[in-house]
Amino acid sequence: MVAIRIKEAAALLGVSDDTVRRWIGAGALTATSAEGATTVDGAELAALAADRARDPGGDDDRVLTSARNRFTGLVTDVEMDGVMAKVGLQCGPFTVTSLMSAEAARELGLEPGVIASAVVKATTVIVERDAHR
Known part of the structure; x- marks a missing residue:
C-alpha cells in the first residue's frame, strides 16, 4: 500500500484537507493512522480521483463533448487588445492560459471570478462557460 498524507491527497x-477528511468520514476513503500521521491508500485515492473525473458532480445538463481533458476553475485574468x-484560469493546482478572440471572451462573459472550463483537445485549449452560472 502506498500511503499518502491527507494534505498531499488534498x-x-x-x-481542501477538510474535504478529504469528510470523504474519510463518509466512507469514500479509508484512513490509517500511524506515528501521529493520518494517511490514505494511494490506490483508493486514485480510484476516487478517476470516479470524480468521470462524474465531477453538478447538473445533468452538462455539455457533451468528445474531449476528455476538461479543467474547471475560476477565471483569474482577462487581457484584451483589439482582436485577441x-x-x-486557476483549475485546482493548475494554471491554464488560453488565447482566443476578444469576441469569444466577451460572448462568454469571461472576467475574473467567473467559473469556466478549459477543454483541451490535441494542442488546442477551448474555454467554455455553463450558461446557467
Whole structure:
C-alpha cells in the first residue's frame, strides 16, 4: 500500500484537507493512522480521483463533448487588445492560459471570478462557460 498524507491527497485532487477528511468520514476513503500521521491508500485515492473525473458532480445538463481533458476553475485574468484575448484560469493546482478572440471572451462573459472550463483537445485549449452560472 502506498500511503499518502491527507494534505498531499488534498493537493493532488485540488480540494481542501477538510474535504478529504469528510470523504474519510463518509466512507469514500479509508484512513490509517500511524506515528501521529493520518494517511490514505494511494490506490483508493486514485480510484476516487478517476470516479470524480468521470462524474465531477453538478447538473445533468452538462455539455457533451468528445474531449476528455476538461479543467474547471475560476477565471483569474482577462487581457484584451483589439482582436485577441488572453484568459487565465486557476483549475485546482493548475494554471491554464488560453488565447482566443476578444469576441469569444466577451460572448462568454469571461472576467475574473467567473467559473469556466478549459477543454483541451490535441494542442488546442477551448474555454467554455455553463450558461446557467
